[in-house]
Amino acid sequence: MKKTKINSNSLLLLITVVLFVVMYAGGCIIYSSKGFTHLQTFLNILINNAGLICVASGMTCVMLTGGIDISVGSLVAMDCMILAVGIEQWGWSSPVLMVLILVIGVVFGLVQGFCIAYLDIQPFIVTMAGMFFARGMTAVICRNQVSIVSDKIFTTLAGLKIELPFGGYMNKKGILQVPYLRITVIVALIVVILVYLMLKYTKFGRSIYAIGGNQQSATLMGLNVKKTKLKAYVLSSFLTSIGGICYCLNTMAGTTQQATGLEMNAISSSVIGGTLLTGGVGNVFGSLVGVLINGTISSLVKTNGKLISSWSNIITAILLCFFIILQSVFAKIKDSKK
Template sequence: MKKIKISSNNILLLITVALFVAMYGAGCIVYGSKGFTHLQTFLNVLINNAGLICVAAGTTCVMLTGGIDISVGSLVAMDCMILAVGIEQKGMSSITLMILILAIGLVFGLVQGYLIAYLQIQPFIATMAGMFFARGMTAVICTEQVSIVSDAFFVGLSNAKINIPFGIGAYTNKKGILQIPYVRPTVIVALLVVVLIYLMLKYTKFGRSIYAVGGNQMSATLMGLNVAKTKMLTYVLASFLCSIGGICYCLNTMCGTTTQAGGYEMDAISSAVIGGTLLTGGVGNVIGTLFGVLINGTISALVKSNGKLNSSWPNIITAVLLCFFIVLQAIFAKIKEAKKA
């Protein structure tokens, strides 16, 4: 058996996973009577956060290059609005719209990536402009809330249930009806994205160059990597994943409003940070990000199960966790430095 080397990066990932398990376990014990132990509760966390998982996977890639993308929340809002207005007011088919949205994601990423990689504009400023643009465009398209009801395919996709086979986690509820746990198609998409990005980061040339660029740009250049191209493609990838996430998000909310998905970019970033990705680049893993999203989702689920807590508590708990993790990261960094010296 191959021995797994435990480095500080692995430890961070392990702590994230352990924290998730501990948190979920605590929830099962405290709120067991409210149905927290059912498999469906866990699957609901996945369903609610399918969009965020896709978006955060893209954000992780960008953060690995040492950049940042804060345009994702607004882009998700714009995607939802395009879907809603396209279906309800323009009568377009949802499949055309989905392809259109993915294409918009590519173009959006291309412009941002070009500005950042070739015109050397700071990622924060360039994506902030993207954020303003997408949020404003949402309002230009339509200023009212539009609910999606008329497209049969889209509504069907939103309500589609994929049952967990072999009766795992099935139970009979109080009325004696057998409840089979299910996931939505969005969850499958999100998990597929995570697996693909994981494999890409680990085994492809592009994935390895992302780590190289983030680790040390100068040595990446000296190694003969095309730093600017790698950076640009990463932003294209992030915006593309964000568009996929936008469709998943829309399948959950089934409406377009100007204010939705506000603060989504920070949810994505905090998930990545909790998952062990460093903002300076070069260190991180998309699996960690998945657990980061799950931790965020579990916090919301716990507060919802309690039912009495103020709705601002999830934010505060996330902030405390964030604080815990970054202090931990700082300590590991210090230990590493001490070892070197």
């Protein structure tokens, strides 16, 4: 009785991937004259969204438990500000600051996770408090924009180009353009792979799915639901901190308004990537593709040149609707089969 193993969940992911490919191919055809076909255009999407990829990976874990974490955007802003002020005003060295930020992330996640898992408070409320706190803290640390210029290690890391041995082309002036990646992309991709393996092959990862599937059952089956939830929120904040460092390596500055709405980008990427808001279904590769779709949309809008950038929001909104409707249709089909 071996049947095909494609169920509606993997079908959702498949649709996401196909959509991305179609969208990107369409962009290549329409905007081939504007350089959309170059490998670097694709790599730039990765470079611009490296931070978001890390954040979305954490978000996916939290959403798989049926929760949500809307503090991540503010946390990224706070991380950037600490890095910028720490380097420029306090004169600390960047490796120390990076470790500090990761520690802050863990502590931040512990507090939020404790409130959610052990005090049974709604994740939305708890992380909203976290959001306000981190955003406020950013302004308390410094109210002005601080650009990072003085730390050697940090500027070197930011400027580091990892050139690829293929995909080069000659530009109009006849200079060879070699496609490259930034260190942040490598970090982000490693994060995705590790989170994927963690979700699939560890007890912790499977417990996350179980809780999202049916929390009461998970409890009755003897899983430690509270501890797993706490860990998921710690993981989210920790990955957000890694994302914050990547984000800062990209912008090289700290401002109070940095990364506003990043949490929504992370959530929408996860949803487009096939993660259910109710939990239990989804995986981190889907979220990566979700980020890429969002990145492709804004890249297309930018390449067009005539459209204002807000159009990318509208297209994202339409896509989001499309995926949510698709999810509910699949859920209905599944129910009616019973």
